[in-house]
Amino acid sequence: MGEVVNVLVAFAVIVFVFKWATSGKDTTTEGRSPAALLGFRPKQITQEQVDTIHGMFPDIPSDNIRYDLLRTGNVELTSNKILERGFLPAPPPAYYTLYPRPTEATAPQATPTAKVPPAPKPKETLITRYHLEKRISDTEPPQAGSSATDAAHVWQENAEKREASLRERKAKMILAARERLLAQQRQQTSTAEAGPSS
Known part of the structure; x- marks a missing residue:
């Protein structure tokens, strides 16, 4: 009689442990810590x-x-x-x-039928990024050996002057590249126009 009670108790314990272990797996996938999911302890970031x-x-x-x-x-x-x-x-x-990706369903929409395409952003160019709009001119860029460009390569004595010199060299390079591109485009259009007439 005592052996039957021991077998029943052991069987009940095994069933209880099995149910606890299998139900624990289902809940822990949702409630696992970020460190367990990612494989490392995530740092606090903004x-x-x-x-x-x-x-x-x-x-x-x-x-x-x-x-x-x-x-x-x-x-x-x-x-x-x-x-x-x-x-x-x-x-x-x-x-x-x-960190789920934001979906379109979460974004507020005024009406589901009226989809207004977003206004295209104006393409940022180097001219606008470096605020060189005022310096654009139709004149030829300075020659490579001119004294203005040679003076830009002189090492300045303090950081502010070096930074200003670097900014000026960047501006000159951008403007010179723009002039070369415009000249190349003008040459291509002139050859394209001259081609059919001949």
Whole structure:
């Protein structure tokens, strides 16, 4: 009689442990810690850090940047990684359970039928980025051996003058490249017009 009770108790314990173990697996996939899901303990980061790196490297996806920042916690380390490799690896699927991508369904829409295409952004050029609109002229760019460009290569004594000199050299290079491009376009149009007439 005592052996039957022991067998029943042992069987009940085994069934209880089995049910507890299998039900625990279902709940822990949802409630696992970020460290268990990602395989490392994520650092505290802000959206500003992600935006900073994305501003410097707009071709790198934000999810890749956020995932690497979660590992490093440092903007400089992540930036150096991009400069060394040229890319950041894509995050694993477990990352998207913690940081889901925004879907179009979550975005507020006025009416489901009236979709207004977004206004195209004006394409940013080097002229607009460096605010050289006032310096655009139809005159020929200075020759390569001119004294103005030679003076720009003289080492300045303080950082402010060196920075101003570098800015001026960049501006001259951009304007000279623009002039070359316009001259090349003018030459192509003139040869295209001269071709059919002959």
